[in-house]
Amino acid sequence: MLIELTRFRVLPGKRALVDEWLAFLNSNMEAVRETLEPEEMYVETIFAETIDGVDYLYWYSVQGEQGASRSVRDSPHWLDQKHVYYWRECIDPTYEPQQLTPRVHMMPERVQASMKPLKQENT
Incomplete structure (x- = not known):
């Protein structure tokens, strides 16, 4: 299992487009769920924060070991293609993503x- 929390900086002036992006994801949750299984994505949450007038998005995820090897950019699913469009329009490519380090992971065994x-459930 891979647990990640990463901070990305939003390009200046893109707050309204970020709001549109997140509303798009929220309003298409059934399609979002369709994309999660192929990525072995068990939990994915996006947080937003503004620090000193700069907007950031944080991605928190819990995924299978093989999930990290699959890129959303390669997905043929219409929702992933739109998601990548918003990403390119909103996320600052000059800002090095900040990987936060998990120190303690707490989850019931079940x-x-x-x-x-x-696929392992069927074997």
């Missing part, structure tokens, strides 16, 4: 045991 690739 929950962790249920987090496995779908």
Whole structure:
């Protein structure tokens, strides 16, 4: 299992487009869920923060070991293609993403045991 929390800086003047992006994801949650299984993405949450007038987005995820090897950029799913469009329009490519380091991971065993690739459930 891979747990990540990463901070990305939003390009100046893109707050309204970020709001549109997040509303798009929220209003298409059924399609979002379709994309999670192929990515072995068990939990994905996006947080927003403004520090000294600069907007940041944080991605928190819990995914399977193989999930990190799959890129959303390669997905043929229409929702992922739109997600990548918003990413390119909103995220500052000159800002090095900040990977926060997990220090403690707390999860009930039964929950962790249920987090496995779908294909393993059928074997």
